[in-house]
Amino acid sequence: MYIFGEEDINVTLGELEKAVLQFFWKYGEADAKQVHAYFEPKRGGTLNTIQSTLDRLYKKGLLKRHKSGYAYLYQATKTKDDFIGELFVDLTKDFFASPENALHAAFSSLSSSLSDKEITELEALIDRHRTASDSE
Numbered sequence: 459m460y461i462f463g464e465e466d467i468n469v470t471l472g473e474l475e476k477a478v479l480q481f482f483w484k485y486g487e488a489d490a491k492q493v494h495a496y497f498e499p500k501r502g503g504t505l506n507t508i509q510s511t512l513d514r515l516y517k518k519g520l521l522k523r524h525k526s527g528y529a530y531l532y533q534a535t536k537t538k539d540d541f542i543g544e545l546f547v548d549l550t551k552d553f554f555a556s557p558e559n560a561l562h563a564a565f566s567s568l569s570s571s572l573s574d575k576e577i578t579e580l581e582a583l584i585d586r587h588r589t590a591s592d593s594e
Contacts, residue, residue, distance in 0.1 A: 471518075474501070474511050479520060479541070482534040489529040 471479070474497075481496060482488070488496075494508040512532055515521040520541075523530040536544070569577060 474503075474507070475515055475520075477501075478508075478511055478515060479534060480538075482521065482532065483538040487531050487533040489526070489531050491529070493532075 477497070478493060481493060485496075490505060490509045490512055493512065494503075494505045497503060497508065512521060512523075512530075516523055516532065520535055521532045522535050523532045525531075534541075569580075572580070
């Protein structure tokens, strides 16, 4: 279960909500019938359940929507990377007084479970970010 904080509000995500977010990160924009058609063979469930899930994610600020004919078209408000980054910061800030200490502690803990390939990819990402920041 994800807990995602925005200011003083914690948002809890259930399994279907997480799966629906993954759907939108992969496919972009869709209406409730398209989302239901995707999940129905894999998970079963009703269109009403999908509509309720989409509405909950919209109210939590994780999906945006606009009318198209009689239906709403939904899409994620954040990229997967942005969401995970904000989740990461939110989780660590509660345990450490200084955000810098939280970041160091989290990376230290995370890095012990990473493979050499994953560490190399992370180093390359940091180098790209550093180069982009230097050129601004």
